[in-house]
Amino acid sequence: MPRKLVSALMLAIGSLAGSLVYRRRVARKVERVDLYAEDGSMASIAAGMPDAERLLTLARELVALAR
Amino acid sequence: MLRRMDAAQALADLTEISSQVVHVAIVDEGGSVLATTIGDASRAGRFVESVSTLLDEADELRQQRGLATLAQLEAATLDGSVFVVRRGGRMIAATTRPDPTVGLVFYDLKHCLRSIAEEPGANGTPKRARKKSGNAA
Numbered sequence: 080m081p082r083k084l085v086s087a088l089m090l091a092i093g094s095l096a097g098s099l100v101y102r103r104r105v106a107r108k109v110e111r112v113d114l115y116a117e118d119g120s121m122a123s124i125a126a127g128m129p130d131a132e133r134l135l136t137l138a139r140e141l142v143a144l145a146r
Numbered sequence: 147m148l149r150r151m152d153a154a155q156a157l158a159d160l161t162e163i164s165s166q167v168v169h170v171a172i173v174d175e176g177g178s179v180l181a182t183t184i185g186d187a188s189r190a191g192r193f194v195e196s197v198s199t200l201l202d203e204a205d206e207l208r209q210q211r212g213l214a215t216l217a218q219l220e221a222a223t224l225d226g227s228v229f230v231v232r233r234g235g236r237m238i239a240a241t242t243r244p245d246p247t248v249g250l251v252f253y254d255l256k257h258c259l260r261s262i263a264e265e266p267g268a269n270g271t272p273k274r275a276r277k278k279s280g281n282a283a
Contacts, residue, residue, distance in 0.1 A: 112219065120213055134203050134221055135221060138227070141241055142225045145184065
């Protein structure tokens with residue numbers, strides 16, 4: 080296999096892996112559920128916490144459904 | 147003097163002033179859809195059903211964490227957010243584009259819900275005037 084092709088392939092794979100890692104990190108920062116109670120108290124549950132996943136799955140479905 | 151406002155009119159006002167909202171549904175105490183921006187009835191039904199499930203799950207979580215009655219929530223995902231506000235038995239749920247201005251969206255949803263029950267008269271609370279353009283914050 081020509082060297083240039085191998086280099087291009089490696090670069091493409093590296094970019095893809097990098098973007099996946101970046102997207103996951105961003106998702107951890109961005110994705111969350113904020114619950115606001117009537118008395119003014121609030122709880123923020125970040126992605127990655129077990130409680131958040133079920134709610135975030137539902138939210139993703141809703142966002143997709145509403146598109 | 148206050149008078150009732152049509153839910154569809156309130157929804158139209160909301161979508162006009164809020165550029166961040168993608169779709170909205172207003173649901174009454176019995177779970178019936180009062181107004182929605184989702185044209186297809188079956189999709190609207192599924193949307194409301196999923197919002198109810200989301201609220202049930204959130205309520206369970208709220209109880210576990212010892213919080214008072216749930217008034218509103220935001221679930222933020224990479225592709226957009228889901229906002230739900232409950233007031234006087236009614237509920238308004240909206241989806242937005244990613245990274246919305248949270249306070250502004252909550253304000254608009256609450257205003258919309260309130261305006262269904264009461265529309266301000268001459269001496270009422272002034273409406274927020276905002277043009278639908280980009281990231282108005």
